[in-house]
Amino acid sequence: MQVRAETTRGFLVEAAAKLFDERGYAGTSISDISALSGRTSGAIYFHFAGKEKLALAVVEAHFAAWPTLIGDARAEDRPALEKLVELSFTVARAFRDDVIVRAGSRLWMERKAIDAQLPTPFIGWIEVVTELLEEAARRGELATGVDPVIAAPGIVYAFFGLHTVSDALDGRDRIEERLHDLWLLLLVALQETPDPASLLARVHVTRAARETAGAPA
The missing domain is CATH 1.10.357.10 (Tetracycline Repressor, domain 2)
Structure with missing residues (x-):
């Protein structure tokens, strides 16, 4: 279960990174990340409390x-x-x-x-x-x-x-x-x-x- 969660987090970080790179932080929304990743907004919030946490995860990566x-x-x-x-x-x-x-x-x-x-x-x-x-x-x-x-x-x-x-x-x-x-x-x-x-x-x-x-x- 832990491995699956880490895999999902990694997938979401990469999807968010693509959008942050193209559009910047202000130009990217959770809905955008949801659309690109194929995951629901709820699923994203399950792993990350908000867009700022996703941004932090990208910078840490x-x-x-x-x-x-x-x-x-x-x-x-x-x-x-x-x-x-x-x-x-x-x-x-x-x-x-x-x-x-x-x-x-x-x-x-x-x-x-x-x-x-x-x-x-x-x-x-x-x-x-x-x-x-x-x-x-x-x-x-x-x-x-x-x-x-x-x-x-x-x-x-x-x-x-x-x-x-x-x-x-x-x-x-x-x-x-x-x-x-x-x-x-x-x-x-x-x-x-x-x-x-x-x-x-x-x-x-x-x-x-x-x-x-x-x-x-």
Whole structure:
């Protein structure tokens, strides 16, 4: 019974995410979610007390997507800056292709209209980037004079700013191309021996190999 309830909740969260992504929080009603999911409004209220609880569940699912991706990236025995760059492409693809991730991002931007306490974004990303830069420093990859604690927030600002601009321009269709160009700029300052093109080429080869093997890229 518990498994069935969790499956139904997951189904409703995904249906709600599709509508929140397309229409935003204010533009989505329980009736809309009912129509898309094929579940009655009563069934939805049985699992979620209201639209704000559904929105909270979508945002929480958005945040739940990251730990596995981060853990997989950090566990690899590769240069830390390569792991950081590859992780950024994996996250960019998720923001482009994963409806839960997209909806969670949009809902957080509309948080003032939602009567629920949503998790705070960005802090975790700053911590992850800081740790990867510190690893790069220990391994002699990071340019002398670059302070991971100072550099990490700037990288996160640039990354999520890129997402905002890309979403406005073409719905993130060219996000990977733009991210490549951003790293060409950032790596000049970050690498001990600057060679952004070679690092990016290695990352793209690794990602292509993952795709061929059927793993997330």
